[in-house]
Amino acid sequence: xxxxxxxxxxxxxxxxxxxxxxxxxxxxxxxxxxxxxxxxxxxxxxxxxxxxxxxxxxxxxxxxxxxxxxxxxxxxxxxxxxxxxxxxxxxxxxxxxxxxxxxxxxxxxxxxxxxxxxxxxxxxxxxxxxxxxxxxxxxxxxxxxxxxxxxxxxxxxxxxxxxxxxxxxxxxxxxxxxxxxxxxxxxxxxxxxxxxxxxxxxxxxxxxxxxxxxxxxxxxxxxxxxxxxxxxxxxxxxxxxxxxxxxxxxxxxxxxxxxxxxxxxxxxxxxxxxxxxxxxxxxxxxxxxxxxxxxxxxxxxxxxxxxxxxxxxxxxxxxxxxxxxxxxxxxxxxxxxxxxxxxxxxxxxxxxxxxxxxxxxxxxxxxxxxxxxxxxxxxxxxxxxxxxxxxxxxxxxxxxxxxxxxxxxxxxxxxxxxxxxxxxxxxxxxxxxxxxxxxxxxxxxxxxxxxxxxxxxxxxxxxxxxxxxxxxxxxxxxxxxxxxxxxxxxxxxxxxxxxxxxxxxxxxxxxxxxxxxxxxxxxxxxxxxxxxxxxxxxxxxxxxxxxxxxxxxxxxxxxxxxxxxxxxxxxxxxxxxxxxxxxxxxxxxxxxxxxxxxxxxxxxxxxxxxxxxxxxxxxxxxxxxxxxxxxxxxxx
Numbered sequence: 001x002x003x004x005x006x007x008x009x010x011x012x013x014x015x016x017x018x019x020x021x022x023x024x025x026x027x028x029x030x031x032x033x034x035x036x037x038x039x040x041x042x043x044x045x046x047x048x049x050x051x052x053x054x055x056x057x058x059x060x061x062x063x064x065x066x067x068x069x070x071x072x073x074x075x076x077x078x079x080x081x082x083x084x085x086x087x088x089x090x091x092x093x094x095x096x097x098x099x100x101x102x103x104x105x106x107x108x109x110x111x112x113x114x115x116x117x118x119x120x121x122x123x124x125x126x127x128x129x130x131x132x133x134x135x136x137x138x139x140x141x142x143x144x145x146x147x148x149x150x151x152x153x154x155x156x157x158x159x160x161x162x163x164x165x166x167x168x169x170x171x172x173x174x175x176x177x178x179x180x181x182x183x184x185x186x187x188x189x190x191x192x193x194x195x196x197x198x199x200x201x202x203x204x205x206x207x208x209x210x211x212x213x214x215x216x217x218x219x220x221x222x223x224x225x226x227x228x229x230x231x232x233x234x235x236x237x238x239x240x241x242x243x244x245x246x247x248x249x250x251x252x253x254x255x256x257x258x259x260x261x262x263x264x265x266x267x268x269x270x271x272x273x274x275x276x277x278x279x280x281x282x283x284x285x286x287x288x289x290x291x292x293x294x295x296x297x298x299x300x301x302x303x304x305x306x307x308x309x310x311x312x313x314x315x316x317x318x319x320x321x322x323x324x325x326x327x328x329x330x331x332x333x334x335x336x337x338x339x340x341x342x343x344x345x346x347x348x349x350x351x352x353x354x355x356x357x358x359x360x361x362x363x364x365x366x367x368x369x370x371x372x373x374x375x376x377x378x379x380x381x382x383x384x385x386x387x388x389x390x391x392x393x394x395x396x397x398x399x400x401x402x403x404x405x406x407x408x409x410x411x412x413x414x415x416x417x418x419x420x421x422x423x424x425x426x427x428x429x430x431x432x433x434x435x436x437x438x439x440x441x442x443x444x445x446x447x448x449x450x451x452x453x454x455x456x457x458x459x460x461x462x463x464x465x466x467x468x469x470x471x472x473x474x475x476x477x478x479x480x481x482x483x484x485x486x487x488x489x490x491x492x493x494x495x496x497x498x499x500x501x502x503x504x505x506x507x508x509x510x511x512x513x514x515x516x517x518x519x520x521x522x523x524x525x526x527x528x529x530x531x532x533x534x535x536x537x538x539x540x541x542x543x544x545x546x547x548x549x550x551x552x553x554x555x556x557x558x559x560x561x562x563x564x565x566x567x568x569x570x571x572x573x574x575x576x577x578x579x580x581x582x583x584x585x586x587x588x589x590x591x592x593x594x595x596x597x598x599x600x601x602x603x604x605x606x607x608x609x610x611x612x613x614x615x616x617x618x619x620x621x622x623x624x625x626x627x628x629x630x631x632x633x634x635x636x
Contacts, residue, residue, distance in 0.1 A: 024079070025453070026070060029421050033119030034112075037089040037545060039066055040123075041075050047082035047135055050307035051391060054083045054135035055123055056296065057116060059144030060090070061166075061274070061284050062098035063520045065545045068282035072274055073291050081297030084129050089545055090147075091115055095174060096520055097547050099140070099147035102174045106193055108154055116151050120158055134306035139163030139207075139296060141274045141284065142217060143177070146170060149225070153190035156200035160306050163207045163296045166217045166272055169224050181220035186228020201232055203305035207263045207296055209252070211270030211286065226255070226264035235261045246277050246290040260303035267292070283521075311336045312391035315343075318383060322400055325375070329383055330368040331396075333361045339387035343367045348380045351587065361385075375597040376403025376615075378436060399436060406616050409434045410485045411441075411477035412584060418473060418491040422530070422544055424464035425491060427473050430457045434584055437480035444474040468495025496530040497541070504529055509541035510550040518548035531556060575634035577622035583615045590621050590629045604629045 024044040032038045047054045058074065060066050069087045078085045092111045094100035104111050116138065124131045138159050140148035145167025152162035153170060168177045169184035170193070176182035191198050206229040210222035230237065235258035242254040244265070252275075255264040267275045269288035276282075277291025318331035329345045346356045359369040379400050385393040416429035427443050431454070441452040443461040452461040452475075459475075471493050476486040497509060501518050504510040509529050510518060521527075527548070529541040534552050542549035578590065582602040585591035591611060593600035602611040604621055606628030611619045621629045 026075070028070075032086070033088075033117075033122045034115035035088040035091055035119060037066065038119065039070060039085075039087040041078050041085040042129060043075075043078040043082055043084070045079050045082040046130065047132060047301065049301050049304060049309060050132040050135050051312070052082075052130035052132040052135075054081065054137065054297070054300065055086065055120060055129075055131045056083045056163075056293070056300075057086045057088070057120060057136075057138045057148070058293070059099055059138070059140030059148050060087070061140070061142035061144050061272075063096045063517070064141070064144075064284045065089075065521070065547060067545060068285050069274070071280065071282045072276040072285045072293070073278075073280045074276075074293050076277075077291060077293035077297045080294055081301055083297055084123065084131055085293075086119060086123060088116070088119060089547075090144075093547075095143075097517055098143035101143055101146035101150055101168075101170070102172065102177075106150055106154060107195075112147065113151055113154055117155050117158060132307065134160060134308075135300070135304060137161040137163065137296065137300055139165065139293075140167065141165045142167060142272065146172075149190075150193060152204070152206075153193040155197065156194055156204045157197045160203065160304055161205045161207070161296075161300045163209070163292070164225055165209045165267075165274060165292060166211060166214055167221065167225065168217060169221050169228065177217055179218075181218040181224075184224060184228070186225055187231035190228070190232050204233070205261050205263075205300070205303050205305060206233075207265065207299050209265035209267055209275070209292060211267045211273060211275065211289070213270060214272045216272035222264060222266070226257075226262055230257045230262045233257075233261045235259060244290055244295065246294075250278060250289050252290045252295070260299070261305075263299055263303075265292075265295070308389060308391070310339070310387075310389045310391060313339075313341050313385035313387050313393045315383060315385055315393050315396050318396045320381060320398055320400060322402060325373045325402060327371045327374065327379065327381065327400055327402070328368065329370075329381065330366070331383070332365045333367055333385040333393070334365045335385075335387050337387070337389075339389055341365075341385050341387050343369070343383065343385050345369055345371070345381060345383045347371050347374060348382075349375070349377045350583075374402055377401075401436070406434050406581060406583070407618075408481050408483060409581060409584065410483035411438055411479050412580070412588065413475055413477055413485055413487050414588065416475055416487055416489055418489050420491060420493060422464075422528075423466050423468070423493055423495055424462060425466055425471065425473065425493065426460065426462040427452070427475060427489065428458070428460050429475065431459050431477045432457055432584070432587060433477075433479055434581065435479060435481070439478045439480050441475065441477045444476070446471055466493045468493050494530050496528040498526050498528045500524055500526050504541070504550070508550075508553075510548070513551065514549060521548055575622055575624045577620060577634045579618065579620045581616050581618050582611050582613060585611070585619060585621055585629075590623075591619075604631055606630070 027040040030038045066087045066089045074085045090099045138148045145164045149164045150170045152159040171189045172182040208226040238256045244252040244254050251268045253266040267289040270286045273284045273286035275289045275292040276285050280287040313335040316332045321328045333341050333343050344358045348354045357369045359367045361367040383396040411433040414430045419426050441459050443450050445463040450461040452459040473489045478484045531539045531541050538552050539555035540552045591602050593602050595601045599614050607630040609631045620633050622634045623629045
């Protein structure tokens with residue numbers, strides 16, 4: 001699989017100095033694009049086509065929590081096909097927690113249609129996700145399928161493909177979902193929804209699917225939706241069927257239209273549910289057939305009409321050497337399409353200052369380039385090759401130290417914070433190691449120790465199942481020399497109240513206003529409610545996804561409602577002190593430098609007191625007020 005990336009300036013800045021997505025992991029309960037709750041999965045892989053990753057937005061069905069999709073094998077599909085997955089919880093629900101496809105205005109500036117467009121554009125605009133604008137797709141189940149279908153019609157310029165699983169046809173009524181089939185002119189309606197954007201249908205594709213055992217939504221919609229989209233795209237049906245298999249007994253029957261523009265699937269052994277493949281589980285998630293998300297990933301990559309299928313250049317035989325205040329890079333850059341190539345090398349120092357040098361390979365692909373004169377420092381070097389089509393190679397990265405090595409120094413922790421969701425706590429922050437020999441960062445919770453995930457200088461660690469009440473997290477950074485630093489964070493967990501529906505009502509946390517939604521989701525089982533602040537001193541009790549909630553009423557003392565955060569800062573009069581080299585003081589904002597870049601003079605921030613020893617001199621700085629540091633330790 002060919003991988004793609006972006007130039008160093010973007011990669012290094014985002015990867016080390018901001019807060020990008022954590023690759024290969026779920027980010028749960030994110031607020032994005034007008035939605036309060038979105039589950040996001042960012043894969044380690046990238047798409048096999050185009051440049052970067054694809055984006056697949058998946059919409060839940062009626063009464064279905066977005067949490068069900070955490071166990072629907074979406075992550076498997078994401079890794080296989082380089083797809084960022086976004087699962088939003090509808091903001092404007094109708095009926096029994098449904099996406100409101102049968103009501104409201106259908107245009108780009110209304111309700112959740114607007115939110116879905118904003119969600120897609122917000123994720124595309126976040127460089128850390130590396131989303132290719134030509135690989136943005138939307139899919140859903142049941143009401144979510146109809147809403148996804150409608151959204152793809154409204155915004156065909158944004159969505160290159162759509163997946164419709166057990167969805168009533170666009171424009172049909174709510175009665176058509178559970179009753180007899182409603183006839184719909186899908187092509188005409190879709191074209192009307194698009195308005196002035198209809199020209200983009202010439203490069204859109206559609207997958208229509210339905211479980212053969214579905215007794216909830218009429219099976220007629222599968223054929224009606226598929227032929228409707230084929231009419232819209234003006235493509236003809238191909239003869240025969242293809243058997244899609246994900247192992248023994250997990251199959252689907254596929255019908256294709258011309259150029260793969262439309263696909264129709266019958267999911268064997270699937271009822272009214274999202275087909276997640278082997279091992280999938282959850283509310284309205286079925287594991288008896290193929291993984292539909294994986295199918296979509298393959299179908300979209302095989303048939304996408306918008307990507308440039310030209311291949312990116314490749315780098316090989318990279319060699320990095322250093323002289324007096326300069327770094328040289330040589331190697332080979334080739335392009336399978338014989339497109340002209342430019343090679344770029346960027347040199348980024350420890351305070352994120354970047355210089356770049358470019359070169360053109362010779363006829364055999366060999367290149368050589370040298371940096372300008374650089375000050376003594378650590379440098380992150382990234383080399384990329386770009387062809388005349390704008391495609392960028394997989395980057396080559398390494399780090400080089402110019403000048404004498406700094407003294408052994410313990411890693412520094414900064415910007416540590418705790419966020420709490422339910423009984424899960426996530427610790428985030430930064431770690432800087434002057435000697436570049438960081439060995440590990442561990443976070444010790446009351447229930448065990450977690451090895452932090454590192455991305456550049458960003459750290460993250462999550463622990464779930466924590467007990468209610470006051471909690472601590474001890475963050476420890478250790479380097480290869482055995483030097484360490486640690487910091488204790490305090491936070492609170494609201495364990496909520498666990499009871500049955502009737503017991504919650506008896507306790508006054510719920511009433512009968514929202515009884516149907518709560519009963520459909522939990523029946524007679526126990527479930528947890530937490531008290532959330534609405535406004536002023538008014539609160540309401542609700543479950544994790546806010547689909548089951550009680551009346552707004554005066555806040556009790558038992559709710560908790562804490563969402564964690566930074567440890568309580570010390571009073572302003574308290575004194576804090578740090579002992580480290582002047583360069584580390586500068587990185588932390590406690591000092592600044594001026595003068596000769598090779599032997600700069602350092603001064604304490606605020607007091608402007610001179611610090612001895614230039615870059616690697618060790619100073620003790622103390623402070624009793626924000627932004628004002630002075631030389632010397634805190635008074636006893």
